[in-house]
Amino acid sequence: MRKQAIEVDARHYVEEDVDEVVEYLYNIYKGAFTEKSIRQHFDNYIGFSYAEYTTAVVTAHLPRGSKLLDIGCGFGSTVIAARNAGIDATGIEIAPFEVNFAQRRLARMRPQDDPQLVFKQGDATKLDQPDTSLDAVTFWNVLEHIEDCEAMLKAAWRMLKPGGRVYIECPNYAAHRLEAHYHVPWDPELRHDREKAADYLRSQGRDPAYFLTSIFCRTNEEVLSILKGIGFEPLDIADEMSMALTFRNLPAMLLQPMRFRKFHHPARESITLVARKPANRM
Numbered sequence: 001m002r003k004q005a006i007e008v009d010a011r012h013y014v015e016e017d018v019d020e021v022v023e024y025l026y027n028i029y030k031g032a033f034t035e036k037s038i039r040q041h042f043d044n045y046i047g048f049s050y051a052e053y054t055t056a057v058v059t060a061h062l063p064r065g066s067k068l069l070d071i072g073c074g075f076g077s078t079v080i081a082a083r084n085a086g087i088d089a090t091g092i093e094i095a096p097f098e099v100n101f102a103q104r105r106l107a108r109m110r111p112q113d114d115p116q117l118v119f120k121q122g123d124a125t126k127l128d129q130p131d132t133s134l135d136a137v138t139f140w141n142v143l144e145h146i147e148d149c150e151a152m153l154k155a156a157w158r159m160l161k162p163g164g165r166v167y168i169e170c171p172n173y174a175a176h177r178l179e180a181h182y183h184v185p186w187d188p189e190l191r192h193d194r195e196k197a198a199d200y201l202r203s204q205g206r207d208p209a210y211f212l213t214s215i216f217c218r219t220n221e222e223v224l225s226i227l228k229g230i231g232f233e234p235l236d237i238a239d240e241m242s243m244a245l246t247f248r249n250l251p252a253m254l255l256q257p258m259r260f261r262k263f264h265h266p267a268r269e270s271i272t273l274v275a276r277k278p279a280n281r282m
Contacts, residue, residue: 021046024097031207037183045074051081054140058167059085061240066135071124072142076102080109092120092127125155132282134159138167144218150226157230163279168271173217175267182206191217220268232275240274
């Protein structure tokens with residue numbers, strides 16, 4: 001019954017994949033996600049709906065052959081889509097099941113690639129990746145699942161070449177919006193008290209276990225502050241215009257004040273940005 005509830009594109013799966021993945025998703029998200037949310041998750045992150053968007057973002061600014069690491073690559077869709085577009089993309093993911101799935105699917109879809117080299121399982125802060133060797137590092141709806149956000153972004157800095165970019169998208173828990181995973185109205189004040197947030201989720205008929213173990217309430221201010229402290233320059237994801245609040249950017253701030261205000265607004269709905277490692281920094 002679960003399998004029938006999720007429509008899939010048969011080009012990207014075989015029967016055994018669907019059975020395994022649906023069971024895996026239900027085991028993780030039961031009590032947290034609605035049936036509709038699980039279907040959307042399947043389409044977006046196991047399918048290629050979201051990967052088409054992320055690939056369009058990175059290929060707008062990265063030339064073919066650029067080396068990219070997708071941290072928290074999950075089932076591998078974003079990496080495969082980027083490779084199909086000519087990016088030398090690899091991925092690392094903490095969940096063994098998801099890495100195994102990504103490797104098996106890559107072997108079918110791109111037999112010219114080595115799945116063991118493209119997808120690795122483990123903690124990205126401990127990845128044996130040479131310093132200053134990557135053109136880009138991506139975090140697609142991942143930072144809210146990483147407890148030590150600063151350590152992870154410092155690891156990205158280490159691996160990036162001078163001038164390299166980090167791409168980030170994740171929910172902003174300082175915003176009034178639907179909680180991105182439970183899809184219930186979110187009060188930003190709940191981010192300060194995890195037990196109070198858990199009680200609220202219970203009051204909505206949801207199991208807070210996933211929230212308590214796997215969600216860390218990132219905010220726009222926090223992420224921008226960490227990036228600045230490390231040395232990154234924030235850029236607008238649309239056109240890579242510098243959004244740094246510096247004297248050098250004063251003319252742009254005067255010409256486009258609303259653009260800067262929206263980018264830095266504490267209650268912005270999502271944290272969506274690029275950050276560049278300066279060309280003169282190692």
